[in-house]
Structure formats: C-alpha cells, structure tokens
Amino acid sequence: xLLRDANICSYAGVVNGHATGLAALDPRIxxxxxxxxxxxxxxxxxxxxxxxxxxxGGLQRGWQVGVSGPGAWTLTAGMMVPSLGDEGWMAVVGxxxxxxxxxxxVGLRMDRVLVxxxxxxxxxxxxxAALLEAVQVVVICPSSSIGNxxxxxxxxxxxxxxxxxxxxxxxxxWPSGLDMKLxxxxxxxxxIGQGNGYLRYRRMKVEAAGRRxxxxxRSVSLWMPGPDGPLTAAQELATVTELRYGAWGGESP
Amino acid sequence: xxxxxxxxxxEPDDAVVASPKAEHPWRLNGPRRESENGPRRAEAAHPxxxxxxxxxxxxxxxxxxxWGVPLNEPAAVFVANRVVxxxxxxxxxxxxxxxRRRDAQSRCPDLAVLEQDTDREARLFEPVAxxxxxxxxxxxxxxxGLVGFPTRGPSRFFGGDxxxxxxxxxxxxxxxxxxxxxxxxxADGVFAARMAAQTASKIFGDGQLAGAIGQxxxxxxxxxxxxxxxxxxxxxxxxxLVDVLVRLGLRTLGQFAEISANDVVGRFxxxxxxxxxxxxxxxxxxxDLRRPATDMAVTWLFDPPTERIDPCAFAAxxxxxxxxxxxxxxxxxxxxxxxxxxxxxxxxxxxxxxxxGTLSAAALAERARWQLDGWLHQARMGHAGAGRDPxxxxxxxxxxxxxxxDEVVPATGRQxxxxxxxxxxxxxxxxxxxxxxxxxxxxxxxxxxxxxGRGPAEQIRLIPAAAVDLxxxxxxxxxxxxxxxxxxxxxxxxxxxxxxxxxxxxxxxEVGEEVTVSGRGVxxxxxxxxxxxxxxxxxxxWAGPWPADERWWDPSSHRRRARMQxxxxxxxxxxxxxxxxxxxxxxxx
Numbered sequence: 001x002l003l004r005d006a007n008i009c010s011y012a013g014v015v016n017g018h019a020t021g022l023a024a025l026d027p028r029i030x031x032x033x034x035x036x037x038x039x040x041x042x043x044x045x046x047x048x049x050x051x052x053x054x055x056x057g058g059l060q061r062g063w064q065v066g067v068s069g070p071g072a073w074t075l076t077a078g079m080m081v082p083s084l085g086d087e088g089w090m091a092v093v094g095x096x097x098x099x100x101x102x103x104x105x106v107g108l109r110m111d112r113v114l115v116x117x118x119x120x121x122x123x124x125x126x127x128x129a130a131l132l133e134a135v136q137v138v139v140i141c142p143s144s145s146i147g148n149x150x151x152x153x154x155x156x157x158x159x160x161x162x163x164x165x166x167x168x169x170x171x172x173x174w175p176s177g178l179d180m181k182l183x184x185x186x187x188x189x190x191x192i193g194q195g196n197g198y199l200r201y202r203r204m205k206v207e208a209a210g211r212r213x214x215x216x217x218r219s220v221s222l223w224m225p226g227p228d229g230p231l232t233a234a235q236e237l238a239t240v241t242e243l244r245y246g247a248w249g250g251e252s253p
Numbered sequence: 254x255x256x257x258x259x260x261x262x263x264e265p266d267d268a269v270v271a272s273p274k275a276e277h278p279w280r281l282n283g284p285r286r287e288s289e290n291g292p293r294r295a296e297a298a299h300p301x302x303x304x305x306x307x308x309x310x311x312x313x314x315x316x317x318x319x320w321g322v323p324l325n326e327p328a329a330v331f332v333a334n335r336v337v338x339x340x341x342x343x344x345x346x347x348x349x350x351x352x353r354r355r356d357a358q359s360r361c362p363d364l365a366v367l368e369q370d371t372d373r374e375a376r377l378f379e380p381v382a383x384x385x386x387x388x389x390x391x392x393x394x395x396x397x398g399l400v401g402f403p404t405r406g407p408s409r410f411f412g413g414d415x416x417x418x419x420x421x422x423x424x425x426x427x428x429x430x431x432x433x434x435x436x437x438x439x440a441d442g443v444f445a446a447r448m449a450a451q452t453a454s455k456i457f458g459d460g461q462l463a464g465a466i467g468q469x470x471x472x473x474x475x476x477x478x479x480x481x482x483x484x485x486x487x488x489x490x491x492x493x494l495v496d497v498l499v500r501l502g503l504r505t506l507g508q509f510a511e512i513s514a515n516d517v518v519g520r521f522x523x524x525x526x527x528x529x530x531x532x533x534x535x536x537x538x539x540x541d542l543r544r545p546a547t548d549m550a551v552t553w554l555f556d557p558p559t560e561r562i563d564p565c566a567f568a569a570x571x572x573x574x575x576x577x578x579x580x581x582x583x584x585x586x587x588x589x590x591x592x593x594x595x596x597x598x599x600x601x602x603x604x605x606x607x608x609x610g611t612l613s614a615a616a617l618a619e620r621a622r623w624q625l626d627g628w629l630h631q632a633r634m635g636h637a638g639a640g641r642d643p644x645x646x647x648x649x650x651x652x653x654x655x656x657x658x659d660e661v662v663p664a665t666g667r668q669x670x671x672x673x674x675x676x677x678x679x680x681x682x683x684x685x686x687x688x689x690x691x692x693x694x695x696x697x698x699x700x701x702x703x704x705x706g707r708g709p710a711e712q713i714r715l716i717p718a719a720a721v722d723l724x725x726x727x728x729x730x731x732x733x734x735x736x737x738x739x740x741x742x743x744x745x746x747x748x749x750x751x752x753x754x755x756x757x758x759x760x761x762x763e764v765g766e767e768v769t770v771s772g773r774g775v776x777x778x779x780x781x782x783x784x785x786x787x788x789x790x791x792x793x794x795w796a797g798p799w800p801a802d803e804r805w806w807d808p809s810s811h812r813r814r815a816r817m818q819x820x821x822x823x824x825x826x827x828x829x830x831x832x833x834x835x836x837x838x839x840x841x842x
Contacts, residue, residue, distance in 0.1 A: 096752070097751060114718060135685070
C-alpha cells in the first residue's frame with residue numbers, strides 16, 4: 001500500500017517538475033521505498049504473547065535462539081508456528097525425547113516436520129547445514145558439544161539461508177554465544193488438586209537475555225496452555241510486596 | 254524441444270479424432286508418422302489407433318498375498334488404521350477396503366493385522382513379471398499386483414486372444430504356486446483392460462478357494478467404450494472429479510462419455526479431459542507417440558559393482574531426479590519408464606513400468622528401487638537353488654543402472670504455488686532428505702504420522718521419510734484420521750518430553766509407605782514424596798490414576814499399568830506410570 005503511494009508520489013513529482021528529490025517526501029514513504037532492508041526489519045512473526053520478548057517484536061531471520069526449562073519444546077513449536085505458515089518445514093535433529101503431540105497441540109503441522117536421528121559427533125555441521133538449505137526452522141538438542149568447525153559451518157549457512165536455528169539445550173553444547181536465550185519457568189498449574197482434576201492450564205514465565213540488540217533482559221508471563229488458547233499472554237503474578245503495598249491503586253486486597 | 258509432436262497435446266478437439274466419422278487424416282498420418290517404422294501406420298483407420306490393445310493380469314489383494322498369508326484365512330493390510338487390502342477370507346466376514354481397524358476387527362475378531370510393505374510386494378511380484386517376459390518383450394508393470402502388455406504380437410503368435418489368455422494363465426499359475434489368485438482381462442486401452450480384469454475377479458466372486466484361476470474377460474476389439482459404459486464414474490479414482498460428476502447426475506462412464514470433449518475440457522481442464530478419454534475407452538494419451546530420443550536416458554555406473562540394495566536405491570534416486578529435471582526442462586512428463594540394469598558379467602535386464610498419472614521423481618525412484626530389489630532378491634534365491642534359469646534374475650553384482658523414458662507426454666503440470674510455493678519447497682526438502690539418508694542411513698530421517706493410543710508416546714509414530722512422498726498430502730499426518738476414543742487416555746495438554754533418563758523412581762505416602770494402585774485402579778494411599786535416585790521431591794498436587802489395561806486378549810503383549818500426574822514443589826509437572834508396582838517417570842510437561 002505504502003509502496004504504491006510512494007510510486008505515485010514520485011511519479012507525480014517528476015511530472016509536475018518539482019524535482020525536489022526523495023528527501024521532500026513523507027518519511028513514512030521513504031521508509032517503505034528504501035532499497036535496502038536492515039536485518040532488524042527482516043522479522044519473523046511470533047505469537048502475540050511472545051512478541052514483548054524480542055527487541056523488535058519479532059524473531060530475526062538468521063538468529064540462533066537457545067530455549068531451556070520445562071516446556072521448552074512446546075514453547076519452541078508454538079513460537080515458530082506463525083513463521084512457518086502453511087508451507088514451511090521444521091526439522092528436529094537429535095532430540096528423541098520431544099513429544100510431537102505437544103507440538104501439534106500448539107499448531108505445528110505434522111506433515112511439515114522431519115525428525116532426524118542424532119548425527120555422529122563430527123557430522124553435526126554437515127547435517128544441519130544440509131537441512132538449512134531446504135528447511136526454515138531447525139531444532140537441535142545435541143547431547144555432546146559441537147566442534148568449532150561444525151559450528152562455523154552451521155553459522156555461515158544460517159546467515160546465508162536466513163533460517164532459524166533453535167538450541168533446545170539452551171546452547172550448552174554450542175561453542176560460542178547465541179543471539180538470544182529463552183528460559184522457561186513454570187509458575188503454577190491449574191486444574192489439578194489432591195487426587196482430583198487434571199493438569200489443565202499452565203502459567204509460566206519466560207525470560208529472555210541475549211547479546212547486541214537483545215541484550216536488555218525481558219520477560220513475559222504466559223498461559224501455555226490457557227483457557228483462551230494454547231499460547232496466550234497472562235497477567236503478571238503480583239508479588240507479596242505489591243499485594244501488601246497496593247500495586248492496584250492502593251486498595252488492600 | 255521444439256519438434257514436440259503436436260498431436261500429443263491433450264486439447265479439446267481430440268474429440269474429433271475420437272469420433273470415427275470426422276477423422277483428421279493429417280493428424281493421424283502426418284509426415285512425422287511416415288518416418289516411423291510402421292505396422293501401426295497400416296492400421297490408421299482402425300479404432301486401435303486411439304488405444305493399444307492390451308492384456309492386463311491382475312493379482313487381487315496382492316498386499317496380503319505378499320505377506321504369504323493363505324487367502325482363505327482372514328487377514329488385512331492397514332495404512333493409517335484403514336484397510337487397504339484384505340484377503341477373501343476376511344471379506345466373507347464383512348471386512349472392506351477403507352474400513353477402520355476397529356470396525357474390521359469387530360467384524361472379524363481373528364483378523365491378522367498386517368502393515369503395508371510396498372518393497373516386499375514389489376519384490377515378490379517381480380517373478381510374475383519375469384515369467385511374462387518369456388511370452389512378450391514389452392511387459393509393463395503398473396504396480397505390485399498389476400501388470401500388462403500389448404497383445405497384438407503375442408495374440409497373433411498364440412492363435413487369438415482366448416488362446417493367449419489361456420497361455421498367460423498356464424504360465425503364471427506355477428509362478429504364483431497357489432499363493433494368490435490371477436485374473437486376465439483384455440481390451441482396447443489399458444484402462445478398459447484393467448476394468449476387464451477386475452470384472453473377471455468380480456465374476457469369479459469372493460469366497461472361493463485360494464489358488465484358483467477365474468475365466469478371463471475379453472472385450473472384443475472396438476467395443477471398449479460399450480464395455481466401460483456400464484461402470485460407475487467412481488472407477489476413475491479421481492475423488493474430486495467424481496464427486497462433481499455425481500452431483501451433475503453423471504453416474505456412469507457411459508453418461509460421462511456422451512458429453513462433448515470441448516465441454517469437459519472447458520469445465521474440468523486437463524484432468525477432466527484425461528478422465529473423459531478413459532470413459533470413452535480411449536487411452537489416456539494417444540498411444541503411438543514418437544519414441545523419445547535416447548539421449549534422455551540417464552545412466553549410473555557402479556564402481557565397484559554392488560549386490561546391496563542401499564547403493565542401488567541411492568543411485569536410483571539420483572537418476573530419477575536427474576531424469577525428471579531434464580524432462581522438466583523440455584516440458585515433458587514420463588508415463589512409462591524402462592529400467593535397465595547390467596551386471597558385471599554382462600547380462601542385461603530391462604523392465605517397463607507404467608504409471609497412469611505422470612511419474613514424479615519420487616515415484617520414479619521408488620519404482621527403480623522396487624525393480625532392483627526384485628532382481629537382487631531373485632539373484633540371491635537363484636544362487637541358493639541350483640539349475641537356475643539365466644533369465645530369472647541378476648546373476649552377479651549390478652554394474653550399470655539406466656532409466657529410459659519410454660513414453661513421454663507434454664507435461665500439463667501440477668500448478669506450482671504462486672511464489673514457487675508448495676511443490677518446489679517439497680522438492681527441496683525431498684532432495685535434502687535423500688542427501689541425509691546418504692550420510693546417516695536410510696531410516697535416519699523420519700516423518701510423524703498419527704496413530705491411536707493412550708500414552709503420550711503411542712499417539713504419534715515415526716515412519717521413514719523414504720516411504721512417503723513429501724510433496725503430496727499425507728493421510729496419516731492428519732489427526733482427523735485417528736478419531737477413535739481411547740478410554741484411559743490422558744487429557745491434553747500433552748507433555749513436552751516423553752521418556753526420561755532416570756530409571757525407576759519411588760513414590761511414598763506421608764508415613765513413608767510405598768504408594769500402590771489397586772487392581773481396580775484406585776490409589777490406596779496419597780502420594781506425598783517422589784524419590785529420584787537419592788533426591789526427595791515433595792508432591793504438591795496430583796491427579797489420577799488413569800488405569801490402562803491393554804491387549805488383555807493377548808497374553809504375550811498384555812500390559813496393565815496406571816498413570817498419575819504430579820506437580821512437584823518447583824511447579825514442574827510429570828506423568829508417572831506404575832507397572833508391576835514399579836514407578837517410572839513416563840513424561841515431563
């Protein structure tokens with residue numbers, strides 16, 4: 001929309017003889033017609049509830065993200081679903097324990113998933129780099145550390161293909177730093193009692209830390225799953241201090 | 254490819270060619286055809302110009318036969334919990350193709366449940382195809398259980414269609430060796446011949462003893478259209494098209510065939526036209542297309558020659574991709590492919606494979622793999638038994654593999670998504686999968702399929718990616734296909750991780766007694782502590798138990814267990830299972 005407006009404007013400008021150049025145009029339009037896009041503009045959609053975790057509200061292409069803590073796999077699947085869309089593929093490498101049913105519950109399409117056996121120690125680079133050529137999202141959970149050579153190869157392919165690599169061990173086996181690390185922490189389960197009910201809703205907190213643009217620590221509270229869907233934002237649990245001193249407008253609870 | 258035969262283009266005025274009154278001689282006898290060696294040219298006016306007279310041999314229920322199950326015993330082969338093939342013994346009890354597994358088992362409790370194994374089916378079908386090559390060189394395998402050949406030469410040699418059918422049955426009966434049934438159909442065109450063979454099997458009826466041979470059904474020359482007219486449109490096996498046809502009131506092939514081809518192509522496009530040609534008793538593609546140039550053949554030399562199937566399968570995949578790419582560049586698609594192999598001793602083997610639709614790269618590779626598997630298997634059998642026929646199988650290691658497109662047609666194409674989209678991406682993924690299989694082994698890359706079950710680990714099953722076509726929608730990947738109730742199933746959400754690295758754990762109650770679940774599925778005491786190794790965790794809340802008494806009818810696989818959800822003091826939740834009074838952490842949420 002903006003782009004079309006810009007074309008009309010610049011065309012009109014030439015026709016009318018006002019060769020004032022692009023500088024005279026609305027900055028909004030300038031933004032839209034600039035020939036280069038910076039990496040922070042190449043964002044992948046994430047569920048709305050997770051967007052406060054990311055510096056520009058979405059996951060950057062070519063990033064490596066570590067995810068750890070209970071429910072990390074479910075969160076990862078849910079986080080990547082919007083960016084995969086209808087046709088995107090996800091590969092899960094060397095993670096025999098992950099339950100794909102949990103992924104399906106948060107919207108992952110089972111006909112767009114490849115499950116790859118754990119490669120031998122020296123083959124991680126070859127396997128992940130090959131996968132990144134065709135698959136948008138690769139999830140790995142290595143049990144032993146990845147060598148420097150493999151890591152460099154994977155990083156280079158990731159930059160080139162603009163894919164996303166997720167480390168479900170939180171990056172513990174990766175020789176260098178990750179762009180971002182997410183840590184899941186379950187706060188409470190609802191629906192379960194003493195011998196009655198069942199695990200129904202989970203309230204959890206996800207903390208993000210990273211480097212460069214993502215250096216500032218951020219966190220969100222989530223329902224995963226919650227009463228309104230598999231992955232929705234939750235209100236922060238009030239701390240005891242807040243309750244005591246009236247975080248909600250001075251009224252004592 | 255600029256000199257592509259124009260006559261091959263499937264377009265509306267093909268209808269003109271089909272009607273005998275308005276023939277276009279320039280189309281049938283154009284200069285292109287003059288150059289061809291010509292028995293066909295002599296017959297230009299004959300209806301067989303529009304379709305080759307074919308004999309089809311149908312071995313019904315081949316997936317079951319391949320498992321070696323006697324046909325009068327109830328057995329069925331399942332894919333994604335649906336019957337894809339069943340033995341006559343099972344059919345008597347009311348088991349039908351497409352039925353759900355539960356329904357099938359409720360009708361026939363002693364039904365043997367088999368999984369589909371297409372490799373095995375193809376391998377065991379190879380001797381049948383090989384036996385036919387003694388009678389005619391142009392044997393075309395359409396798939397395991399279905400093989401055809403043009404009858405013109407053989408029929409004349411053996412003294413007519415009836416004699417030929419007799420001869421085919423005599424030749425193949427010892428090959429099948431009472432394991433399966435065999436039906437022969439002859440008609441103008443592959444489709445009509447196949448329907449004739451199916452009619453033969455229907456006339457023969459179910460419930461007869463296995464190993465018997467039915468009467469062949471022979472449709473006289475030029476009467477294919479009349480023969481097909483009575484069939485319902487569902488035999489076209491195009492569910493989307495058939496659905497519309499039925500709603501338009503066109504229930505039989507005869508009614509469909511009466512519509513003019515122009516109208517059909519206007520409404521249903523290329524796919525509709527193909528179906529219309531079949532309904533009219535005409536081959537899907539005009540039969541005598543120019544033989545494709547031999548330079549389109551692709552060859553792989555094995556160095557050193559191999560007797561193992563893995564390198565062959567890998568080569569077949571690479572060759573299929575290469576062939577497909579070169580065909581694609583020329584705007585062609587292959588409907589019949591010759592697979593040739595040469596052994597290090599210099600023996601040559603060749604077999605034609607036909608596909609009703611056009612062969613995709615994956616389908617091509619699969620057929621090559623089947624064929625090689627069949628040859629290699631026979632070679633091993635041949636080595637085992639003395640006095641073997643030199644033509645019966647590959648005698649030594651395979652040194653060369655060649656794929657030759659034997660019949661090509663202009664690609665009407667599968668529509669790609671707007672920005673490359675679906676097909677292209679699936680191709681990329683398939684290529685990557687093939688590469689990884691080369692690095693890590695054939696079964697290292699798998700895809701999930703839904704399967705019913707109570708426990709979190711049972712609800713999804715991983716099958717090798719090589720066994721499916723990644724570009725096509727898969728039935729098993731859609732959870733809607735698994736909709737049976739599973740009493741005792743844990744309600745969602747599903748746990749994030751299944752299985753654990755710790756062994757068995759101990760669950761204690763308040764006073765330190767072990768928690769037990771009674772035979773009636775009741776907790777006898779409340780769990781308070783979970784002991785993993787030497788660490789104690791307090792159980793803050795718990796739910797359950799969900800007892801599961803599985804396969805109680807089969808002592809060898811009978812399992813009784815109960816599941817319990819617990820939330821520990823750090824708010825992590827786990828699914829515990831007790832079996833034989835031993836607790837384990839089955840999954841973590």
